[in-house]
Amino acid sequence: MQLFKKFAKYYKPYKAVFFLDMLCALVVSAVDLAFPQILSILTKTFFTQQSNVILNGLLKLGLALFFMYVIRTACRFYVTYQGHVMGAKMESDMRQDLFDQYERFSFSYYDRSNTGEMMSKLVSDLFDISELAHHGPENIFISAIKIIGSFVLLLMINVPLTLILSAVVVVMVLFSLYQNDKMQETFMDNRRKIASVNASLQDSLAGIRVVKSFANEEMEHKKFQTSNQQFLVSKESNYLRMGIFHSGNNFFEGMLFLTVLVAGGYFIAQGTLNAADLAVYALYINIFINPIEVLIEFTELLQKGISGFRRFTEVMETVPEIQDDPNAAELTNVKGSIDYKDVSFRYNEEESVLEHINVHVDAGRSVALVGPSGGGKSTLCSLLPRFYDVTSGAVCIDDKDVRTLTQQSLRNAIGIVQQDVYLFGGTVRENIAYGKPNATMDEIVEAAKEANIHDFILTLPDGYDTFVGERGARLSGGQKQRISIARVFLKNPPMLILDEATSALDNESEQYIQKSLDKLAHGRTTITIAHRLSTIRNADEIIVIDNDGIRERGTHETLLAKNGLYAKYYNMQFQGK
Template sequence: MRLFKKFIQYYKPYKAVFFMDMFCALIVSAVDLAFPQILSFLTKTLFTRQPDIILNSLVKLGIALFFMYFIRMLCRFYVTYQGHVMGAKMESNMRQDLFDQYERFSFSYYDRSNTGEMMSKLISDLFDISELAHHGPENVFISAIKIIGSFILLLMVNVPLTLILSAVVAVMVIFSVHQNKKMQGTFMDNRRKIADVNASLQDSLAGIRVVKSFANEDVEQKKFRKRNQQFLHSKESNYLRMGIFHAGNNFFEGMLFLTVLVAGGFFIAKGSLSPADLAVYALYINIFVHPIEVLIEFTEMLQKGVSGFRRLTEVLDTVPEIQDAPNAKELTDVKGTLDFKNVTFRYNDEESVLEHINIHVDAGRSVALVGPSGGGKTTLCSLLPRFYDVTSGAVCIDGKDVRTLTQKSLRSAIGIVQQDVYLFDGTVKDNIAYGKPKAGMEEIVQAAKEADIHDFIKSLPDGYDTYVGERGTRLSGGQKQRIAIARVFLKNPPILILDEATSALDNESERYIQHSLNKLAHGRTTITIAHRLSTIRSADEIIVIDNDGIRERGTHAELLAKNGLYAKYYNMQFEDR
């Protein structure tokens, strides 16, 4: 019932279309029910009169029936066209709600979720829900009217015969309900298996360059084949249940006709039913059986739609771990003073990644975090824009706990340049403008100049309108990095996080990028995560972090003089060169 209430909420914006759709469905059903009655009436009245009277009446009768079926045609068109449009709009609304929910989730949700499975919920599941949204009410309504209407009319023809027919229908319903429960599990399993197929496909295609570089196409083919075969087996199980369901119901439909023929013949022999009435009865049996067939087919659609909608609501009912507090305030007039106060953080129930970290950064100053991988440097920086929330302690900007601020205003004040640059599918201009979507062309060009990428962009065939390819595959690592830097220049945030922004680049590219980063960091509060220690020698403070927490802190010169862990790392890199 809870699922049903959530489902009907999506009909609210389209109530007028829905009720008009049901009205048209009522007209269609009424016309179908009326024809046998008209035929029965004409057989007993008009067609028993003189030939000239019959001929004179046929024109009027033909015109009346023509308009009746013309109206039926218009109603059927409305049901088919507007009904489907309504379903498509509901599907669009659900897809938007699901996407919006995905956007609300924090990093922790994506840490444990697969992109392919999320896409499966966004696309294939919603198509089946759309079909149910349109055909569900229409099929049930039309079928109910036809079954109830034809049953009443059958009772009017012969009560005993109709009661015998009802007994067969009752057995048919019991069989259908029993099989329907078994089908439900197979449809849900189908959803999970096709999500696995999508996940495998997405994973393989996203990493196709790694696949090719290791010549591991056969490995990926085996992995995909396994998932594909699991989905096939699930479908086979599903079709087995469907086969039993449809074949069984088809058998019971045959039993309905057998019952009419045998029982009808018995009542004719007893003189309680005329052959003419049996003929009319047979017409109504067709009207009675057809909606039963529709409902049987609808059951498959219902199971697909319900299983898809259940998966949808599982996501929509998931409460995002990071949310604005009820009284969250906007972060304004940012100076850039940062405080990590006794910060402890752990992922779910795992061991702590950070414990009792205390760091103070004055506005406009630069701090560098160094140390081995896995020491928590990136995690520490992720706490500042609330990609994760602290387990205990507090992270503050200008003395304000970030949990008391709106996420949008908080993240608008922070610029991030990462090692793994993500460029969106589009043009160079689009990717730079991502830092400020409403920026004018002059602002975009100025940001590119500050990032030392303007001359390169102008040398491209289409300049700023050059298509960069998916994930920026048409550009080198250094070019992508400078576009990412231009994006942050355009955003112009007072706080900057540089997360190993040059570690994946060659020495020449690093020199250019470092020059751009130095310009970007000027006048901003900056936290830099670096493995190449030569890039952070000018930092106001360097903090060495490993699995045991903060080990050392000071300027480059002070830490070298201590001859401790930082000096060890620095000398190792110097020796490598």
Template structure:
């Protein structure tokens, strides 16, 4: 019922279209029911040898029917056109709501879920919603009107035959309900299996360069074949269930015709039914069976739409773990004073990544985090913009707990340059402007110059309009990195996080980017995560972290003089492993 109520809510913006659609459906149903009744009236009162002026009557009947079917044409056009448009708009609203909800979900949700499956819920699962939204109420309404109307008129023609018809119809309904339960499970399995196919495709195509570099096309084909065959098996099962469902209902329809033919012959033989009445009765049987046929065919559509909407609801009902407090305030006039106060963090119930960490970063200062992978450096940075929330303790900016301020104002105050730079599909200008969508061309150019990328951009044939390729494949790593730095220049935040921003670059690119980063860091509170220790010599303070927490802190020179972990890492990079072994 919860799913049904939520589905109904999507009709609200289109109530006028919906009610007009039902009205037109009612008109169509009444006209369809009228023809056998008109035939019954004509055969019993007009089509007799003693009737005078029959041609005059027939001409008026013909004109009346022409008007009637012209009205039916208009109504059917409205149902087919605007009914489908209403369904398409509802589908679009649901897709937008789902996408908006994806944007609200926390990083932890994306850690647990596959991109291909999420795309499947966004696209494939909602594909049948449009048809369900349009045909669902319409088919149920038309079928109800036609079944009840024809049933009452059949009772009027012959009660005994209609009761026989009723008993067979009840058996037919019971059979349909039984099969419908099986169909619900198999169509839900269909959705899961096609999500697996989408996931396999997304994963393989996103990593196509890795696939080809390892010559593993055959491996990818085998992996895709597995998920593809699983989906095929699921589809085959669904068609088997559908086959028994449709064939069973067709059998019951045959029973109806058989029962009417046999009982009709019996009643004609004993004189309680006229041959003309049996002909009219047969017409009403067609009208009675047609909506049943429609409902039978609609069952497949209903189950597909229901399973898709149910998976849609599973996402929409997922509560974002990180949201604004009810009384959250905006973060204004940021100076950049940061404090990690007894901070602990764990991703799950296992051992924590961080335990009772205390860090103080004065406004405008640069602090560097070094240490082995898995020591919690990136995690510590991720807590600042609330990509994750602390498990214990607090993170403060300018003395304010970041959980007490709005997410937008918090993240507006923080700029992030990462090692893995993401380029959006489009041109260079749009990718730089992502840091400030309303930026002017002059502001974009100024940001590019500060990031040492303007000259390169101008050397391209299309300049700032140059297409970057999917994920920036037409650009080198250093070029992408400088564009990401230009984004942050344009954003102009007071707090800067540099997460291994130069670790994957060659020496020449690193020199360009290091100059850009130094310019970017000026007068900003900066947290640097670095493996290349040469890039952090000028940091105001260096924190050495490992899985046990912060082990050392101090300036570059003081840490070298101490001869501890930092000195060890420094020797590994600049004096060689062999010499390090000899020292040990």
């Protein structure tokens, strides 16, 4: 019932269409039920009169029936067309809600989730939900009217025969309910297996360059084959259950006809039923069985839709780990001082990453974090824009705990340049404008000039309207990095995080990028993570951090003079130079 209530709320914006759809379905059902009754009445009254009376009345009768079926056709069209459109709109609403929910999740959710499986929930699951949204109420409503209506009319023809028929229907329903539970299990398993197929596909295609560079196509073939084969086995199990379900119900449908024939013949022999009434009875049996067949066929759609909606609600009911406080304030008039106050952090129940970290950065000053991989440098930076929340302690900007600020205003005040640059599929102009979606072309060009990428862009075939390819595949690493820097120039935030922004570049590209970064960092509070120590010599403070926490801190010169861990790293990089 809870699942039904959650599903029903998506009908709310389309109440008018829904109720008109049900009205049209009612008209269609009424016409179908009326025809055998009209035939029965005409057989006993109209067609027993003289031939001239029959001939004179046929035109009126034909026009009346023609008008009735024109109305039925119009109603059938509305049910088919607008009903499907309503289902598609509900699917679109659910897809938007699911996408928005994905956007709310913190990095922790993506750390433990697979993109392929998430896409499966967003696309294939919701298609089946759309079909259920349209066909569900319509099929149930029409079938209920036809079954109840035809059952009442069957009782009016012959009560004993109808009661015998009911016994067969009860056995048929019990069989269907039992098989329905079995089918539901297989449909849920189908969902999990196809999500696994999507995950394997996404993983292989996203890493296709690595696959080919290691000539590991055969390995990927086997990995995909495994998930694909598991899905096939799941489908086979599903089709076995469907085969038992459908063939069993077809058998019971045959038993209904057999019951009518044998029991009807017995009642004719007893003189309690005439042959004409049995013929009309047989017509109503067809109307009675047809909605049963529809419901049987609908069961497959129902199970697919329910299993898909369950997976949908699992995501929608997942509470984002990082949310705005109900009284969260906007971060305004940012000066840019940063404080990490006794900060500790761990991922779930895993081993602690950071323990009792204290760092202060004055507004407009620069701090560099150095140390071995896995020491917590990137994690420390991720706590500032609340990509993760501290386990204990507090991160403050201008003496305001970041947890008391709205995420949007907080992140608008922070610019991030990462080692792994992500460019969206689109043009150079669109990618730079991502830093400020409403930016003018002049602002975009100015940002590109600040990032030393403008002249290069002009050499491209379509200039700023040149497509960069998926993830910027048509550009070099240095070019992508400068576009990402232009993006941050355009955003113009008071605080910066530079996360190993030059570590993946060659020396020449590094020099260009470093000039752009120096210009970008001027006058802004900056936290830099760097492995190349030559890029941080001018930092106001350098903090050496490893698995044991903060080991050393000071300027480049003072740390070299200490001849400690920083000096060791520096000498390792520059020995022989």
